[in-house]
Amino acid sequence: MSTSAAASVPVRATASNDPNEGEQRDVSVVSADVLPGGALAVQEQDAAELGPRARLWPSLVAVYRAQLSRARVARIPLLFVATFQSVGIMILMRGVVDGGGEARAVVAGSAVLVVAFVALNLLAQYFGQLRASGGLDHYATLPVPPAAVVLGAAGAYASFTVPGTVVTAVFGCLLFGLPMTHLWVLAAVIPLAGAALAGLGAALGLLAPRPEFATLLGQLGMSAALLLGVLPAERMPEAVRLVRDLLPSTYGVEAFARTFGESPDWAFVLGDLAVCAGVGVISLAVATWAYRRAAVR
Amino acid sequence: MCAVRGLTKTYPAQRGRRGVPATPEVRATDDVTLDIRRGEIFGLLGPNGAGKSTLVRQLTGLMRPDRGSVEILGHDVVRHPERAARILAYLGQESSALDELTVSLAAETTGRLRGLEVRRARAERDAVLDELGLTALAARPIKKLSGGQRRLACFAAALVGERPLLVLDEPTTGMDPVARRAVWAAVDRRRAERGTTVLLVTHNVIEAETVLDRVAVLDRGRVIACDTPSGLKEKVAGEVRVDLVWRERAPLHVPEVAALRDRVVESGRRWTLRLAPEEARAVVATVTGGAAFAALDDFTLATPSLEDVYLALGGAARQGLVRA
Ligand SMILES: Nc1ncnc2c1ncn2[C@@H]1O[C@H](COP(=O)(O)OP(=O)(O)O)[C@@H](O)[C@H]1O
Ligand SMILES: [Mg+2]
Numbered sequence: 001m002s003t004s005a006a007a008s009v010p011v012r013a014t015a016s017n018d019p020n021e022g023e024q025r026d027v028s029v030v031s032a033d034v035l036p037g038g039a040l041a042v043q044e045q046d047a048a049e050l051g052p053r054a055r056l057w058p059s060l061v062a063v064y065r066a067q068l069s070r071a072r073v074a075r076i077p078l079l080f081v082a083t084f085q086s087v088g089i090m091i092l093m094r095g096v097v098d099g100g101g102e103a104r105a106v107v108a109g110s111a112v113l114v115v116a117f118v119a120l121n122l123l124a125q126y127f128g129q130l131r132a133s134g135g136l137d138h139y140a141t142l143p144v145p146p147a148a149v150v151l152g153a154a155g156a157y158a159s160f161t162v163p164g165t166v167v168t169a170v171f172g173c174l175l176f177g178l179p180m181t182h183l184w185v186l187a188a189v190i191p192l193a194g195a196a197l198a199g200l201g202a203a204l205g206l207l208a209p210r211p212e213f214a215t216l217l218g219q220l221g222m223s224a225a226l227l228l229g230v231l232p233a234e235r236m237p238e239a240v241r242l243v244r245d246l247l248p249s250t251y252g253v254e255a256f257a258r259t260f261g262e263s264p265d266w267a268f269v270l271g272d273l274a275v276c277a278g279v280g281v282i283s284l285a286v287a288t289w290a291y292r293r294a295a296v297r
Numbered sequence: 298m299c300a301v302r303g304l305t306k307t308y309p310a311q312r313g314r315r316g317v318p319a320t321p322e323v324r325a326t327d328d329v330t331l332d333i334r335r336g337e338i339f340g341l342l343g344p345n346g347a348g349k350s351t352l353v354r355q356l357t358g359l360m361r362p363d364r365g366s367v368e369i370l371g372h373d374v375v376r377h378p379e380r381a382a383r384i385l386a387y388l389g390q391e392s393s394a395l396d397e398l399t400v401s402l403a404a405e406t407t408g409r410l411r412g413l414e415v416r417r418a419r420a421e422r423d424a425v426l427d428e429l430g431l432t433a434l435a436a437r438p439i440k441k442l443s444g445g446q447r448r449l450a451c452f453a454a455a456l457v458g459e460r461p462l463l464v465l466d467e468p469t470t471g472m473d474p475v476a477r478r479a480v481w482a483a484v485d486r487r488r489a490e491r492g493t494t495v496l497l498v499t500h501n502v503i504e505a506e507t508v509l510d511r512v513a514v515l516d517r518g519r520v521i522a523c524d525t526p527s528g529l530k531e532k533v534a535g536e537v538r539v540d541l542v543w544r545e546r547a548p549l550h551v552p553e554v555a556a557l558r559d560r561v562v563e564s565g566r567r568w569t570l571r572l573a574p575e576e577a578r579a580v581v582a583t584v585t586g587g588a589a590f591a592a593l594d595d596f597t598l599a600t601p602s603l604e605d606v607y608l609a610l611g612g613a614a615r616q617g618l619v620r621a
Contacts, residue, residue, distance in 0.1 A: 047371025050383035051460060052412030062409035070397040135393035141357050142410040143382040296359065296378055 053143040063144075063152025064159075071160055082117040083164035086110040089230055090172050099176065101257075102232040107172030108257035109230035111186070112193055114164040116225035116249050119198035121218035123157045127205025128214020131294050140295035150202050150288045157201070158194025165190055169256075182259035185269065192276035193252030197225075199283025200248065206290035225249040248279040298494050299333035299356065299462065304365035306351055325351035327518035329365070335461075336488055338495045342505045342603060343515030344618050349498045350390060352515070353464050356496070357387045369462060385462040386411075388455040390470075392439065392447060400442075400450040401426065401435040404457045411458030421457045428486075429453050429479045444471030452480055459491065466498045481508055501619050502603040514607055521610045526603060533601040533609045537577040540597045541568040541584060548592040553583045562608065566594065571605055 054062075071079070093106045130136055139149050165186060173180045201218055208214035228236075228244040236244065244250050255272035258264050306326045313319030325348040333339045341349045354360040356367050358378030367374040374381045395403040404425060408418035426432050431453055434442060439450050452468050463484070469477045487493035499505055505512050506526045513523040522529055541547075543566045549555045557580065561568040572580060577598060584593050601609075604618045 048384070048461065050372070050380055051458070053383060054410050054412040058414070059410050062406050066398055066402055066406040069399070069402055130393060133393040134389060134391035137354075137359055137387070137389045137391065138394035138407075139410070140359055141382050141385070141387040141389075142407065143379075143412055144410040148410075296361065 051143065054145070054148070056145045056148050059144045059148040060152045060155075063149055064155050067153050067156030068159060071156075078122060079118065079160055079164055082114045082161070083167055085117065086113050086164070086168040087171055089113070089226070090168070090175055093230065094175060097232065101234075103176040104178060104257040104260040105232045105253070106230055107169065107176055107178060107260070108253045109226075110172055111165050111169040111256060112189070112229055112249050112252045113222075113226055114168055115158070115161045115190060115193050115252065116197050116222050116229070118161045118164070119154070119157045119194050120201040120204075120225065120249075121222040122160075123154065123198050123201035124205040124208075124214050124218030124221070125211075126153070126157075127202050128208050128211040128218075131206060131214075132211040136291070136295050146291045146295070147284075147288045150199075150284060150291050154195065154198035154202055154284060154287070157198050158191060161194060162190055178260045182264060185256060185259045188273055189252050189256050189276075192273050192280060193249060195280030196248035196252070196276045196283060197221075199280050199285075199287050202287035203283055203290050206287060206294050229253045248276060248283075251275040251279075298335040298370060299331075299496070300366075300368045301329055301331040301333075301356065302366045304329040304352065304355055304362050304367065306355060306360065306362050308351075324518050326355065326362070329515075329518070329520055331513055331520065331523065333494060333496060335494055336492045337510040338484065338488070338497060338508055340497045340499055340505050340509035340512040341515055342499055342502065342509075342512050342607070342618075344500055344607075344612070347500075347515040348518040349500075349515055350466055351518075353387075353466055353496065353498055357381050357385060357464055359387075383412075384460065385464050386455045386458070386460040388452055388463070388465045388468055390466045392451045395451060395454060396440040396447075397438060399436055399438055400431055400453070403439055403450060404454045407454040408457035411460075413458050418457065422453075425453045425456045425483075428483055429456075430475070445473055445476050448472055449476045449479065452483075456483065456487075459487075459493075461492070462494045462496065463487070464496045467500070468497070469499075469501070469504065477504075484508075502607075503620050505603050512603070514603070514610065514612070516607070516610070516612045521612065522606065529603060529606045530601055533571065533605050535573060536571045536601055536605065536609075537574050538597075538599045538601055538605055539570045539572060539577050539580055540595075540599070541570075541593065542566050542595040543568070543592050544594045545592070548589050551583075551587070551589045553580075554589050571601070571609065 087110070090106060090110045097103050097106055169183055169186060170180065172178065173183070200221065204217040204221070205214040208217055224247055228240070228247055229249050233241060233244060251272040255269045255276070258269050258272070304326050305324070305328055308323045308325055310322040311320045329352060341352060343349050351360065355362045356369070356374065358374050358381030361378070362375060369381065369384050372380045372384060398406065401422060404422040405418050408421055409415065413421065426435055429449055429452070431450060434446060434450070439447050442450060448468060448471055452465070455463065455465070468480055472480070484495055488495065497509065509526055511523065511525050512529065513520045514529070515521070522532070545566070547554055547568065549558065557568070557570065561570050570580065581596065581598060583589060584596060602620065604620065607618060
């Protein structure tokens with residue numbers, strides 16, 4: 001959108017470049033058919049052209065950047081808390097687990113716990129409060145696709161988890177003497193577990209009838225990720241293990257834990273990550289729907 | 298430009314919860330009909346709770362009315378609420394979405410989300426921050442600013458990415474006179490250069506009298522009058538407003554003072570009366586001489602304001618409007 005006329009009549013000048021502009025014309029075509037004489041069609045023609053719509057990708061990037069910058073103002077202390085919590089848990093568990101499979105589970109669980117803390121818990125809180133305080137109005141009165149708002153925020157919160165997750169993983173490897181050969185897998189685990197948990201967090205925050213519920217649900221989700229992700233699964237009763245299988249963070253933990261083995265079974269790693277991706281797609285879609293619902297009351 | 302017909306919205310009754318009392322159902326806008334013309338600064342004046350925000354939220358597509366229609370520049374906003382965002386810029390009463398951003402990033406991001414490409418958004422951001430005198434604060438997070446500065450920063454964000462209609466919900470709350478002047482200058486410039494229309498919500502009668510072309514007076518969800526400020530004031534032209542401020546309490550032992558009691562609007566130590574000019578003169582003579590004078594702290598005699606219009610039209614709230 002770089003027409004020279006934009007300065008004087010921006011609304012008109014930019015609208016014609018809008019790839020999504022079809023909507024308005026479709027309406028007049030339909031109404032002309034339905035109503036002989038086309039009264040509605042005439043009315044639609046009189047209507048002023050609409051301003052441009054923000055396209056998905058640029059607005060997603062804009063929301064992402066803005067959310068990321070919030071970390072500097074508001075989130076840094078909480079990111080430290082997330083990391084300390086995971087590091088603390090690993091230190092505590094050192095006396096309990098006896099190396100091997102359990103140690104892998106503890107390190108992977110603690111690393112993914114950082115993701116759950118930030119992406120699930122903090123994002124649920126954020127959207128819960130934004131909705132309750134009327135902050136969604138700001139986005140709802142901008143021509144921005146709902147998916148851009150949800151994905152931008154979810155992406156930013158997933159990014160917040162990177163330093164804490166990496167620090168936790170490295171510290172855990174040193175503490176339990178695990179190989180760091182395959183730590184690169186975090187490059188897949190963080191975004192995919194991040195998508196699943198951030199989607200869940202956003203959906204909870206936007207669907208909760210009151211902000212206190214959003215906070216509560218976020219906290220519960222994180223506690224579940226802590227208890228079910230960090231404690232070795234073999235020691236759990238059957239029913240609890242079932243709940244564990246329902247939690248998306250579990251698959252991130254499993255995928256990560258597998259890569260500490262001598263020769264990891266990459267098919268299973270991929271399978272676990274695929275579950276994360278699937279849950280991510282679904283939960284982000286639900287969150288987008290929830291946003292749409294919350295934005296117009 | 299903007300036609301509102303029979304707009305009605307009722308908030309359902311809420312059951313009480315622990316610590317939160319139950320509220321009955323509230324008809325927040327009641328059969329509101331308005332026409333806003335292109336290029337005018339149109340005001341909604343009313344005390345807190347009159348339904349101003351509820352009304353503008355229906356015009357901006359944020360809230361679906363129970364009944365009635367809203368047409369802005371030929372677009373049916375009730376049927377297509379998503380179009381509102383492409384016609385108007387809205388400054389709501391809440392800023393929580395922008396609070397943790399810097400002034401500069403808030404303006405830029407809002408511009409980008411209004412569909413501007415990066416370079417254009419930054420250029421407009423710089424121009425608007427400069428115009429509003431915010432350049433020095435550009436790198437500060439909004440939530441670390443004073444209330445008035447915060448409001449001005451949000452107003453700046455609303456201006457990035459031109460729109461033919463600005464909907465501003467109490468934009469000047471908390472602002473000092475310099476910031477207010479910057480707001481009105483920015484509004485005037487857009488109107489002169491681009492024919493921008495402004496819908497302004499306010500509960501400040503001085504602001505309403507000085508900046509609005511026309512004003513709808515809202516009370517308990519209904520429009521009780523709609524005209525130019527001077528046209529409205531003609532309705533109470535035959536009257537004078539007398540404000541009496543007592544030192545501690547009204548000297549009711551003075552018969553002339555006691556006789557006024559059932560005609561006053563009382564707010565703390567302040568008595569407000571609307572009287573015919575000769576009556577007003579008599580009252581002033583009474584309270585400035587004799588026994589009542591000892592109890593008197595201050596008094597003013599003034600031509601009527603929109604607040605008097607509001608009261609004369611049967612407005613129910615006694616303290617919702619401010620003069621500042
Ligand atoms: N979300 C809501 N739920 C229930 N009642 C509400 C809600 N918002 C506003 N109200 C009520 O509707 C009336 C009008 O409110 P509002 O539009 O905010 O008034 P104003 O902006 O003029 O101060 C008030 O009585 C208020 O208590
Ligand atoms: Mg209000």
